[in-house]
Amino acid sequence: MRLTDFWTRLEESFGGAYAQSLAADHTFAGLDGRTINEAFAQGEDAATVWRVIVAAYPDRVPSRLH
Numbered sequence: 021m022r023l024t025d026f027w028t029r030l031e032e033s034f035g036g037a038y039a040q041s042l043a044a045d046h047t048f049a050g051l052d053g054r055t056i057n058e059a060f061a062q063g064e065d066a067a068t069v070w071r072v073i074v075a076a077y078p079d080r081v082p083s084r085l086h
Contacts, residue, residue: 021067023060029070030056033081048072 030039043056050072051059059069074081 021065021070023066026066026070029081029085030073033073033077033085048076050075 027039030043033039034042045055047053047055048059051064051069054062054064056069056073060066074086
């Protein structure tokens with residue numbers, strides 16, 4: 021998954037403003053306690069991060085984006 025695809029999916033699922041806040045402020049156990057932005061800065065793959073988001077918010081992410 022490309023980063024542009026990741027950000028498009030995140031914004032579609034959460035809205036632009038909340039997606040940016042989620043990426044910067046929320047830590048995920050599936051990312052070893054890192055935020056989305058921290059995970060990307062440390063080289064984590066976009067598909068891996070996306071799977072963590074889907075697992076954390078299964079009701080929020082549309083099934084077609086899983």
